[in-house]
Amino acid sequence: MSLKENINMVKEELNSEEKFFEKAVITERFVKKYKNLMITTVVAVIAVVGANIAYNANEQSKITAANVALIKLQEDAGNSDALNELKSLSPNLYDVWIFSKAVVDKDLEAIKKLKNSKALIISDLVKYELANDADSLNEYASKQDAIFRDLALLQSAVILLNTNKIEEAHNKLLKISQESSLSNLAKALLHYGVK
Known part of the structure; x- marks a missing residue:
């Protein structure tokens, strides 16, 4: 190697070291300038993750406690402490319990009290249970999200059919979905029913 090549090699090394130090200084300035923002961001992320973990743990403990209260009610339906605990922990599950008990006991008044339940399935089932004539059944079936529409x-x-309104009855039977498990029964009533 010649002296000229050595000098060029040293210059290149110095240039690369100079560039490295220059980038280090730029990085240091950036860190100093945005240090508080970076610390705040890290602390905020840690706080959000911690709050999320705490919230999920709290919700899980509520679910577990509500399930324990429901098990107590299944063992002893008259346990008012378990009933109150279930009501405070999970109002929707409370409504399900009250509805199921009312249906078993054929308690129409208890069913009526659940008419405005926030549990969508319960409010729908209550409307179905309270429909006892052709008009109220038609009103229930006219709702798009009715669970027991075909029934x-x-x-x-x-x-x-029992009141000899054959044509109206046939119109109702034709509205039953072909995919419904009741479609065969509807076809049988249409076929064998009075014309």
């Missing part, structure tokens, strides 16, 4: 139509049609 309500079938019951309405049977009531209409």
Whole structure:
């Protein structure tokens, strides 16, 4: 190697070291300038993650406590402490318990009290249980999200057949979905029903 090559090699090394130090100084300035913002961001992320973990743990403990209260109620339906605990921990599960007990006991008043339940399934089931004539069954079946829509139509049609309103009954039976498990029964009523 010649002296000229050595000098060029030293210059290149110095230039690369100079660039390294220059980038280090730029990085140091950036860190100093945004140090508080970076610390705040890290602390905020840690706080959000911690709050989320605490919230999930709290919700899980509520679910567990509500399930324990429900098990106590299944063992002793008259346990008022467990009933109150279930009501405070999970109002929707409380409504399900009250509804199921009311249906078993055929307690129409208890069912009526659940008419405005916030549990969507319970409020729908209550509306179905309270529908006892052709008009109320038709009103229930006309709702798009009715769970027992086809069953309500079938019951309405049977009531209409019993009152000799054959044409109306056939119209109700034709509204039953072909995918429904009740479609065969509806076809049988249409076929064998009075014309």
